[in-house]
Amino acid sequence: MVTMDDVARRAGVTKQTVSNVVRGRAVVSPRTKAKVEAAIAELGYQPNLVARGLATGTTMTVGFIVPTVANPFYSAVVEEVETLLEMHGYHLLLATTRGDGERARRHLASLSSRSVDAVLVAEDRDLGDVPLLERMGVPVVLCAWETTPPGGLPVVTVDYEKAGYLAGRHMHKLGHRRPVVIADLPAHQIRVQGMRRAFAEVGVTVPDDSVLAAPEATSESGYAAMLRALGSGNKPSCVLTSTDAIALGVTEALRHQGLRVPEDVAVIGIDDIPQAAHAHPPLTTVSLPKRRMARDATGLLLNAIRDKQPVPPDVSLLSPEVVVRATCAPPAG
Template identity: 30%
Template sequence: MTKRPQNMTILDVARLSGLSKSTVSRVLSGAPNISENAKKKVAEIVAETGYQRNEIARSLRSGRTGVVALVIPDIANPFWADVARGAQDAAVNEGTSILIFSSDWDPVREKQHLQALVKSRVDGAIINPVRDGLEDIEQFNLPIVLIGSSASRFPDMASVSSDIEQGVALGLDRLASSGLGLPVFLVGDNERSASERFLQAVRRWAAKRNVDCSGLIVENGEYNVDGGRAALERILATHAVPRAVFAANDLMALGAMQALRNKGLSCPDDVAVLGFDGIAAGEVTTPALTTVAKPSRQIGDEAFRLLMQRIEGGQGDRMTLPCTLYERGTLPARVNEPQPALMD
């Protein structure tokens, strides 16, 4: 076995492999147009000696750390965890590390995280902004890609988002196909622009179909199970039992299902429930949650790809990804669907 020099450097790898320092550096960096023989020699020396690159020194030379940041509003929400997984998987393939921050929908905490990531000298950041202003981010001249529907507030920045209007239309068309009419809506805090964008999509759907939506019943709540349950409980306390509920995310929808069970109501026989996100937890409820799914992992993957383009000096792009309806058990059958024959 080749003896490893103390405090081994890239010069030692070059000497032991019989290659130049620049060739070894290019091999270790994964540069193209390197001969297989050179790759083999370097790989053998690295394996035998256990040599590891001095990443601190490399970052000082290149001006990059090989680390990017991801700022999401709620790491406990499986949807955002899936977004993070998509970005992380893409980063691993590129030899990049990701620092993940959760703002918990708190503008103050989000600002603290942004200050921390700049101090950490990350190469760039993927952000789902919970605030309306990003001036304090832009002043740091950091490559940024925005994710989520909030990205629509910043038309000049690279972004990846799901098509909320298309997704809302998918859900409302599905409810209409069962003859349910307009549902009651559970959305986030009314100070969050995401809630208003969701409701704007509802109004545009209604306008295109000449549906009167002047009497919409809307209840605000936190984007979690407790928030959804409390929001529907408030509706049930002040209104007649609705025929359908459309929640702006799946956790709120699961909370709504709890509220119905607590009132002795069944789903979908008494009240139909439709979610929005497509988290895996919706598959294991009883009944399983019908939902409009956003492409969470693809959002993370595409956002990382765009961020790499921004770090390399490109302008990036603006991507809007389509949603998909996951048919499960919380909506009744479509009116025009044949019903199964009864067994004697």
């Protein structure tokens, strides 16, 4: 490994001068600068970021704690965060929890031993451990928080209640009055709450037995739940789901029962995963602003690092929006 001293010797200057040109400080005369740059090129010198990290306390790396990456929602967020960080010269330390609080805590401790410059947390279950997060000593931002975020920390998340509300409103505006809801509960509780609020606006109370739990947010689970709903004699005019994956399964189940979407039954999802657009018929859904969330959260972190200031504990609720495609229509008859 070639060090700063090697470069200094080669250029006939001192280590400190090399440091100055490497970091672009304008206190070096053009001539010395040229000499040093030549030496750097000849030797193929690359600054040792670990040494710099020890000296300055900054490592140019940001930790991201996320439940999983094997899920289109989180992987889209991770992809966007990583891209933004790389644009600013930062690297991503990815830490997966798989919903395991112990593992999350281990990661947090480890990230702090590694002196990451900031931490982004998208794990909203089992991590409401504010003291631990505050003790990190670096900027922390919470994102993709669907449960009530712990107070005192900045959060950039989606307005999940509004996502449900928009789905509900879209349906009642089309004239639907007897919705069936299929949701991954209790995880998506708040989305269902929003759906109910929308129908309440037009005087419709969604009865509890019209809300079915899909044990997982998968299309298979949605398929099974829809079959159950149909089996119980219900023939809804519309189905609201807490997730696109569920909606896709629901659509399949309906079709297999000889019901046309949207002519016989309207279906709406939440999320807007890539498959939603590619489905047949293309799925009408409420798009969650993943990229905006990733950008905003990363931006807050990057600014805080630059200004050496903590992130103010503001709560930012990003608004989802309806993406009209082909699975919704007014009720038949």
